[in-house]
Structure formats: structure tokens, C-alpha cells
Amino acid sequence: MTLLSTRAMTKNFAGLTAxxxxxxxxxxxxxxxxxxxxxxxxxxxxxxxxxxxxxTSGTVEFDGADISHLPAHKxxxxxxxxxxxxxxxxxxxxxxxxxxxxxxxxxxxxxQVAQAVHAALDQVDLNDRAEQxxxxxxxxxxxxxxxxxxxxxxxxxxxLDEPTQGLTDSEIDAFKALVRGLKDTTTIxxxxxxxxVVMETADRITVLNFGEILAEGTPTEIHADARVQAAYLGxx
Ligand SMILES: Nc1ncnc2c1ncn2[C@@H]1O[C@H](COP(=O)(O)OP(=O)(O)OP(=O)(O)O)[C@@H](O)[C@H]1O
Ligand SMILES: [Mg+2]
Numbered sequence: 001m002t003l004l005s006t007r008a009m010t011k012n013f014a015g016l017t018a019x020x021x022x023x024x025x026x027x028x029x030x031x032x033x034x035x036x037x038x039x040x041x042x043x044x045x046x047x048x049x050x051x052x053x054x055x056t057s058g059t060v061e062f063d064g065a066d067i068s069h070l071p072a073h074k075x076x077x078x079x080x081x082x083x084x085x086x087x088x089x090x091x092x093x094x095x096x097x098x099x100x101x102x103x104x105x106x107x108x109x110x111x112q113v114a115q116a117v118h119a120a121l122d123q124v125d126l127n128d129r130a131e132q133x134x135x136x137x138x139x140x141x142x143x144x145x146x147x148x149x150x151x152x153x154x155x156x157x158x159x160l161d162e163p164t165q166g167l168t169d170s171e172i173d174a175f176k177a178l179v180r181g182l183k184d185t186t187t188i189x190x191x192x193x194x195x196x197v198v199m200e201t202a203d204r205i206t207v208l209n210f211g212e213i214l215a216e217g218t219p220t221e222i223h224a225d226a227r228v229q230a231a232y233l234g235x236x
Contacts, residue, residue: 003028003187009058018044020211031188033198036208042191046159050082051075079156083146091135102149120152139166161191
């Protein structure tokens with residue numbers, strides 16, 4: 001069963017085709033990594049999925065419905081959650097309040113919200129920082145806070161754009177375990193440059209290069225793919 005698919009998804013920016021006629025299918029329950037060189041179009045592609053930017057042409061379906069013309073907030077209501085490459089936490093609010101804002105999209109009542117917030121903070125191991133001001137957290141912890149803000153919505157599809165950037169090695173290990181633990185409940189699309197995270201968490205990998213899908217396959221297949229080696233892995 002396919003949860004998300006695009007057909008001929010294209011985005012032009014003044015003279016540059018950032019995403020070029022991409023046909024993409026993500027089965028329900030899969031952990032998919034999206035990799036590729038800097039500027040390949042990964043962030044642009046997921047921005048199109050989320051409705052943060054308008055496609056030049058092409059369509060996107062979520063759970064069998066054409067959502068190509070739905071605004072971002074309606075896509076969130078359908079069960080899409082995402083964290084972006086640029087952190088977007090509310091810097092002056094506490095860690096708790098940041099997650100509570102996201103939680104209130106799903107649950108109501110002070111006790112229920114608090115319970116949901118602490119459960120999500122537990123998943124990313126930030127509960128002991130719940131009362132800290134978000135802007136005072138390290139960059140890595142702000143990324144984890146953003147993931148908690150996504151998780152608390154219990155999304156059906158979680159899109160993460162370079163979530164491990166700025167994390168320490170032990171935090172990256174915890175992140176891998178977190179992603180693997182979500183597998184039964186959440187479909188995940190993960191943009192990631194850290195190849196150990198990709199290889200140890202992804203069921204399948206899509207490689208984007210110059211706005212087009214260069215290859216798709218299991219971690220083993222992608223690792224052995226000579227075109228991927230040349231375009232990306234060899235340079236890393
Ligand atoms: N708003 C924009 N206006 C013009 N060009 C843009 C815009 N956003 C992205 N681009 C260009 O589109 C191309 C794809 O960029 P994108 O950010 O999607 O790549 P990426 O694969 O996410 O790269 P990275 O790994 O560095 O994050 C790049 O050439 C980029 O400069
Ligand atoms: Mg990017």
C-alpha cells in the first residue's frame with residue numbers, strides 16, 4: 001500500500017530546474033532515506049511534498065487522495081509532519097511549550113497535553129530540559145526538539161531534513177534507535193548525509209542528483225551502485 005507518491009513533480013527556480021519530473025512512491029511503513037549531493041534538490045522535493053512551496057508542475061498523492069493543491073496546514077491535518085533543515089523552534093518559549101503547541105493540534109486538556117508532551121520529550125531524551133528556553137539549547141538539541149514537535153502529532157508520515165546535523169555521536173546512536181522504534185507506527189522519509197544513519201535505519205534509499213532520481217534500492221544495492229559512488233558516495 002502506497003502512502004505517498006508523486007508524478008512528474010517539477011520545480012523550476014528562475015532558470016534552474018531544482019526538481020525534474022520526479023516519480024516517487026513511498027509504501028506505508030517504510031523508512032526511506034533520501035540522499036544526494038549538496039544542491040541535488042532534496043529539500044526542494046520535500047518542501048513540495050509538504051506544500052511549503054508550489055510545484056511548477058506535477059502531482060502528489062497522499063493515501064490515495066490528490067493533495068497537489070492542498071495548503072501545508074491541511075496536509076499536516078492529514079497526518080504529515082516535518083522538520084526542516086533550518087531549525088524553526090520558538091526560541092523564546094520553553095522546550096515544553098514548543099512541544100505543547102504542536103501537541104494541541106491533536107489532544108486537548110491540560111493533563112492530556114502535558115502527558116503527550118512528556119512522552120514525546122522522552123522519545124528524544126529531552127525531558128530533563130523541558131523547562132529550558134528553547135533558544136538556549138545547543139543546535140543538536142534544537143533538532144531533537146523539532147523531532148519531538150513532529151512526533152507528538154503522531155504523524156502517519158514523518159519527514160526529517162538532516163535531523164542529525166549537530167548531534168554528538170551518542171545522540172546520533174540514540175536517534176538511530178528512535179527511528180527504528182518508530183517503524184511500526186510511522187512511515188519516515190529521512191534526508192540524511194550521515195551514511196551510518198542511512199545504512200543502519202533505511203529500508204530503502206532514493207538517490208537524487210541534479211533534481212532527478214539517479215538510483216533507488218536497499219542500502220546494500222545503493223552502496224554497490226557505481227553511478228551512486230561516482231555522483232555522491234565517492235566524494236564523501
Ligand atoms: N528559493 C530558491 N530560489 C532559487 N533557487 C533555489 C531556491 N531553493 C533552492 N534553490 C536551488 O535549487 C537547488 C536545489 O536546492 P536544495 O536546497 O533543494 O538542495 P539539497 O539537495 O537540499 O542540498 P543540501 O544537501 O545542500 O541541503 C540548488 O541549486 C539551490 O540553490
Ligand atoms: Mg537540503
